[in-house]
Amino acid sequence: MRVLSIGVSSLIPLVATAAAATPCAEQIATIERRLESPGAKAVTGGTPTAQGSPKALAAPPAGRPSDPATVPDAGRIAEARGLIDKARQQDRAGDERACEDTMTRAKEHIGALP
Secondary structure: HHHHHHHHHHHHHHHHHHHHHHHHHHHHHHHHHOOHHHHHHHHHHOOOOOOOOOOOOOOOOOOOOOOOOOOOOOHHHHHHHHHHHHHHHEEEEOOOHHHHHHHHHHHHOOOOOO
């Protein structure tokens, strides 16, 4: 019996860690990496502070986006950062649906980054 109790107690930290990584938290982390990419910094006028997303393109695609609403804009990116903070609070509160809805709006604000 003692072996069983030790085994179960050692699993508790693993369960707590897995529960902390919600799908919305993963979206938040992904979008934050995207906002640190060189393309995002080119739009906002900053300099990259991290590697950014490993899936980011080395250079922006040629031409303009087919949907003008997806053209990135520094003001809309700033609004998206506010939405990301709101989504983080919703995720901490356990409101997964609201967090996902807020992240969808944040992604729409960001648009197609170079």
